[in-house]
Amino acid sequence: MRRFFRFALGFAAALAVAVPASAEETGSFGFLGWARLSNNDWIGDGDDRWQSGGSSHSFMFGPEGITEAPAQWGRLIELRARIQVISPDNYTAPAAWDRRAAGVITSTLNSHVEQNGFELSAGAGLAFTGPRTGLIRFQNFIHDLTPADDPKVPAAVEAAQIGNGIYPTLQGTAARRIRLSDHATLRPFVEGQAGVESFARVGGDLFIGPAFDGGVLLRDGTTGFNYRGLDAGARPGVSLVFGADTARVFSSALLPASDGYQLTPLRHRARAGVMVEGRRLSLFQGVAWLGPEFDAQPSGQVTGVFQLRLRF
Template identity: 30%
Template sequence: MHMLDRTIALCKAASKSLMVAISILSTSAFAEEHIAYRGEVGSFVNDFVGDGHDRWHTGSYQKSYYSQGYQLRWLQGLELRSRSQIVSPWVSSKQRGGDRPYSTAIGVGGFAHGRISGFETRLGGEILLLGDGTGLEALQRSIHDGLGMEDSFDPSRDDIDRVETTVTSRFDLEIARSLRTNEFALVRPYAEITFGGDRYNTFGTDVILGPHASASIWTRDVVTGRLLTPQANDIRGLSIVAGIDVRSAISSIHLPDNGLVNIEPKQFRSRFGIQSSSPFANIFIGQARLSEGFVGQKESQRVGLLSVSFSF
């Protein structure tokens, strides 16, 4: 409980720091009457509703809140994000020759969304707590016990390596270009640099076919790269959302340098899903394919994607 209390205190401190930053940005340098809350969006990722196995990128959830109206090219909108992630090895009988360590993370961060010379930019970072202090291991174990998943990976039953409890940070710079043939078709190529605890160089393209192609605010799911928009609640209809990217991977917070396995230097991600928005609910259901994340990984992984919000 002591470590969990420290985790909560860390998140509260980081949240207060972000709110201070917002208050500074909302001073006389901006037209305060134009700054407004713009919406929120969440993303849930789980392997059990993907390929059915309990391994590697086993579960994550993130939630973002947006405000708009800041009068700078590099800062037209502000995103505050919290997220959690569980990364685990596979059972030893399935993955032989070494596996990744068990790792959990919770983080809070902020990102500035802007537009420069026709390009959309997203720049920001987050503070993350790794290890036992997150409390996610106990949560995973209780969920597995409650669902009767006796054959699933359980960190309490297996002698495994763990990522040590530590505090780290990561930062993202994304540059994208929205190309539209009409209001129902969007092609959005992008490049992203991630540095800090994680170091990646990512290049990819997303495609939206349907009414959601008209959205102008976009962010990404950290694990799968899936495009997310808080404007989905304001749009009505059905859309196809797809994307693919390739990344040069240098380091990961979930694969320490002194671990048993090394990071796979070239990684691929692809995703596909359906976004449905009505006056009552906004739902996204999809799948993503993640290539091998470490050298010696037996196979790629498929995970399920889900976002649900209701209008009351």
């Protein structure tokens, strides 16, 4: 673990060191923008369970005016913060077979490139779990504010959540856009991660319409939906996206084997969404089906996603 931790920190440091040199070659290096995608089980199948809610926040840095991934590593840097709130199926009275609640905050430093038609990214960082993330308490705070007066996670369930931990994380992905027609693009991908959950995943997405033609596409860790890290200025209109993927999960600190959890042999996801693009505003909404993550989980779940972007 110590060797892995040193490697993760060294990788992140190498990306940071690469930035000043590339900035000298291409001009002013700075903040390019912020992208966010939120997911919540309540706006999917109406429940509040398992992958209950979360969001991905991406802060992009690079040479001024860049809108596409460069060919050199270290020229386009993404600082990503991912938030996950995980709950039992019935968190007011969880069944003995069900998973424990968990709050997870993952922060990674990633570099994005495009080489020989392939979109590549690699990154390293840390994932934090446990009560000190404050996410279960924050979920209760949000439930206090909702007009439906949703029930709160009981103290016993909060106390039994996955404990405090720090997990060095490495991740990488490769994708390729294949133009099928003037209005349709297929984007197959592979990705892998070692950390709080270690897995290998393969899948693809079909885009119909102009919304995802250019820019730098990022992927939400919970639902698999793509979202734009850099906006290339898509043409106004309505676009559709359909996607699916399958992962082999090798280990999960969120479903510890020491507690008797058995991971499903494969973890499946499917998704569909619509993007309405205007000159000053874009709105994306979709739903994702997430298959069972452990053998005792009786079914999958449907979670909703939402993104609003304004241009000034």
